Amino acid sequence: MTAVTSTGSGAKSLPLILARELAANLSTAMFLLDATGTLVYFNDAAELIIGKPFSELGEISAAEFGEVLHLADPDGAALRRRDSPAGVAFLERRPAHRVLLVTGYDGERRLVEATAYPLFGAAEEMHGVVSVFWQLATPESTE
Amino acid sequence: MQARVWGCRGSLATPGADTVRYGGNTSCVEVRLESGDLLILDAGTGIRPLGASMDGESFEELHIFLTHLHLDHLQGLGFFRPLFRPGAKVHLWGPASPVQSLADRIAIYLSPPLFPVRLADIPADITFHDAPEHGVTIGSATVRAANVAHQGPTVGYRIEEHGKTLAYLPDHEPSLGVELSDQPPSWISGHEVAHDADVLLHDAQYGDDEYPSHVGWGHSSIEHVMGFANKADVGMTVLFHHDPYHSDDELEALLVEARRQCDTVGDDVCLAHEGMTISLDRDGIRFG
Numbered sequence A: 001m002t003a004v005t006s007t008g009s010g011a012k013s014l015p016l017i018l019a020r021e022l023a024a025n026l027s028t029a030m031f032l033l034d035a036t037g038t039l040v041y042f043n044d045a046a047e048l049i050i051g052k053p054f055s056e057l058g059e060i061s062a063a064e065f066g067e068v069l070h071l072a073d074p075d076g077a078a079l080r081r082r083d084s085p086a087g088v089a090f091l092e093r094r095p096a097h098r099v100l101l102v103t104g105y106d107g108e109r110r111l112v113e114a115t116a117y118p119l120f121g122a123a124e125e126m127h128g129v130v131s132v133f134w135q136l137a138t139p140e141s142t143e
Numbered sequence B: 001m002q003a004r005v006w007g008c009r010g011s012l013a014t015p016g017a018d019t020v021r022y023g024g025n026t027s028c029v030e031v032r033l034e035s036g037d038l039l040i041l042d043a044g045t046g047i048r049p050l051g052a053s054m055d056g057e058s059f060e061e062l063h064i065f066l067t068h069l070h071l072d073h074l075q076g077l078g079f080f081r082p083l084f085r086p087g088a089k090v091h092l093w094g095p096a097s098p099v100q101s102l103a104d105r106i107a108i109y110l111s112p113p114l115f116p117v118r119l120a121d122i123p124a125d126i127t128f129h130d131a132p133e134h135g136v137t138i139g140s141a142t143v144r145a146a147n148v149a150h151q152g153p154t155v156g157y158r159i160e161e162h163g164k165t166l167a168y169l170p171d172h173e174p175s176l177g178v179e180l181s182d183q184p185p186s187w188i189s190g191h192e193v194a195h196d197a198d199v200l201l202h203d204a205q206y207g208d209d210e211y212p213s214h215v216g217w218g219h220s221s222i223e224h225v226m227g228f229a230n231k232a233d234v235g236m237t238v239l240f241h242h243d244p245y246h247s248d249d250e251l252e253a254l255l256v257e258a259r260r261q262c263d264t265v266g267d268d269v270c271l272a273h274e275g276m277t278i279s280l281d282r283d284g285i286r287f288g
């Protein structure tokens, strides 16, 4: 009886699959990162923020993410991805919450409240990150 | 490898005149490898007659792979006579938990007042293992486990030997809240267990008309199992984990419906029954 190594079939882990099923049934914007930090799914509500459907963009590596969504503090100062809730959840493996300005492909800035949390499996292994965005009143409309 | 079904009933043992053709014992499948090793999938009430059939058989060690700890997959364990041979080497595999060891979880059932004998007092030499997510080689086969959608921590098992694959997913709800046909295979629960399997034993608890009132219960409708098998491109789909309320006649009606659905996708399907044998070897796949 010997251990063998995984075939690495590309199959998504069950926590990610279940998170995606949840996201697909919500009207709240939800993004999923896998254990490598790749954006592997966002739902229809998130499409409104990104400005393009997931079916068009497909999976987005951590390196390419900056081209998809520009993040800033509410005062407009650019925010490094590592300081975003998803960045904190992924890199520091803890939940995080913050108000952000996000700009997607349509160029429109949106004020959102974002919460992200890591997904740990039954053996405490990291499966990825769930990131949820609630859109607040836009900066323009608050003026 | 040679597989034999000792129990294919779901949820609760269901003896009686209505279930004699397909059987009333709960999940248990014996798998004999070409190397002579014995693997047992689940320890439902079907493991009792399997154990009785082993009286007089000597073995070096055997492996019991539990998909999860619902009673219909565990209840027979205390009646598996080889466990009462002092020193018999038994490997017990099951889903991992961050809270309690597999032994502690099984001991909840195998201890008074639910059972007269404590797990710690069972004479066999039992070694507990987390289900082999990255695969384990046993004799001439490789066994892999993956977590799958059901109620609570649950895995499915994939056994490969000499290019033939048997997949076992007795309790599985692969399309909870989503349309299976729309999903990329890598996003389907259980796909990595079942893809390209020669034979798939899969949950078929509900008729398509029964499923809407059982959403989230962790089981499949006929449409789900056939859709899942089609996506996974399996050879033969064996409908397994029969609902305790389904008589033999009702199971055969479900098979007619499954065949109607698989006519459109080109797969093949049959009903698991107690005593069913499945040979997967270099000569091909044979059912008995």
Ligand SMILES: [Zn+2]
Binding pocket: B010, B011, B070, B072, B073, B170, B171, B241
């Ligand atoms: Zn079951």
Ligand SMILES: [Zn+2]
Binding pocket: B068, B070, B150, B151, B171, B218
């Ligand atoms: Zn179950």
